[in-house]
Amino acid sequence: MIRISQLANSVKPSATIAAGTKARQLKAAGVKVFDFSLGEPDFDTPKHICAAAEQAAAGGQTHYTPTAGTAEVKAAIAKWYKTFHGLDCGPENVIVSNGAKHSLHNALAATVGPGDEVIIPTPYWVSYSDLVSMTGATPVLVTTTPESGFKMSPAQLRAAITPRTRMLMLNSPCNPTGTVYTRAELEAIVDALDGTDAAILSDEIYEQLTYGAAKPTCIATLRPWLKDRTITVSGASKSYAMTGWRMGWAVAPAAVVKAMDTIQSQETSCPSSVSQAALVAALAGPQECVAEMRKEFAGRRELTLGLLGQIPGVKLPAPEGAFYAFFDVSAYFGKTFGAAQVTDSLTFCNALLEQAHVNLVPGVAFGAEGFVRMSFATNRATIEAGLAKLKEWLSTAK
Structure with missing residues (x-):
């Protein structure tokens, strides 16, 4: 039997990659998933x-x-x-x-x-x-x-x-x-x-x-x-x-x-x-492609801020850069969603993915319990539909 090293045992898997893997598994099973886990632009690499x-x-x-x-x-x-x-x-x-x-x-x-x-x-x-x-x-x-x-x-x-x-x-x-x-x-x-x-x-x-x-x-x-x-x-x-x-x-x-x-x-x-x-x-080469992507990200940022701002109990500091919304969902800790008891950001994200098929990354992975991270580096239709699902799911809290 090959022993696993102390180094390998001490390193935690990347939380963002792990979240993306879970979403891909559900997608492979035919489930429609609103995946906001990976920090990856949805644009193709510019042609030049x-x-x-x-x-x-x-x-x-x-x-x-x-x-x-x-x-x-x-x-x-x-x-x-x-x-x-x-x-x-x-x-x-x-x-x-x-x-x-x-x-x-x-x-x-x-x-x-x-x-x-x-x-x-x-x-x-x-x-x-x-x-x-x-x-x-x-x-x-x-x-x-x-x-x-x-x-x-x-x-x-x-x-x-x-x-x-x-x-x-x-x-x-x-x-x-x-x-x-x-x-x-x-x-x-x-x-x-x-x-x-x-x-x-x-x-x-x-x-x-x-x-x-x-x-x-x-x-x-x-x-x-x-x-x-x-x-x-x-x-x-x-x-x-x-x-x-x-x-x-x-x-x-x-x-x-x-x-x-x-x-x-x-x-x-x-x-x-x-x-x-x-x-x-x-x-x-030409930098217009960067400006165009930045303009679209700015629009998605405004859309995300507006939609999250309509959800009761969610607190969101406005991001000034990158393409993430990092928001406080601790108001929902201690609540029950279906058969799932939410006690922290990890159980929150797990229940959200399993029940509403919306994929976020738990804040504990970033050293900030109580929060979740959403990447808005995806198209506006996905942002609108995914955040509507999130809002609907949160409304079922007991």
Whole structure:
């Protein structure tokens, strides 16, 4: 009998992927499911990006590339950061990986380990704490609330810092809350780290998806000293509808990129050659496709806010970025739905899926019990019908 490792036993399955799997199983059985679990745009990858991949494949760009990515894709990423954020970086500061999650993993594996602490504000994306724990480091969770806009204060950060603190993980715009820190708020946060040797791992993958007055901020640009203390992670999955292409990247000090390169060389050898060609086209090509998708997401956001606002007992802070609604359903805890007793966000989501065939992700997976996450990265008809089912189901509570 093959024994399963301590590492494998200690890692929890991704809650969002698990929720999506349950929905697919019901769909395979012929059940109509309103699936709001996965953070995946429903748009096809723009045609000019696909054409670049087809051209690369037809032209023989199907072999191994340098571990950290081709010269062309690294140059495209560096130019993008200069154009959009005013951040100067060279090829030695860029590494391309198989998705932003892979970039996060490699960044953590290259910089923290047993005995180290990594500060993470909650609610947080489901993978953060496990990715930290996989290195042997300890995630230190800092609770935020709807009253604070789900934003960690400088005072909270200072209180969490210990001699073992090696890194702060931030995500703005945030999955799952849609929170977007202002530039001034981020300046106050990073200034709380001045005088320490803690680094920042900034997950900025939703940076092109903000609404209203909210604007994204590249943390590495906030202070001159931050360029040497920040690992910026992003990717093409959300803004360019390229989830399946698995293109993520990190911009970091050269020594960190070199360490990530070494780790990646043993893991995957290199990112997909054809996907890298597609990424060059995404970053260097026309950007109207991003604007069009962002406009549609903004409309879906308004629709979602309006419909959820009509449901008694649901409390929803308005998201300023990304494409999620993270709302409080704790008013329904202790209620019975059919034969199901709802006591927490997990039992709530399980009963909702089984009885009404609406799929949401429990807030406990994001470190925030009492809430559920809904992705509105799907068409408006599905949003309208799914939220009508949710409202109807909630009305049966006893």
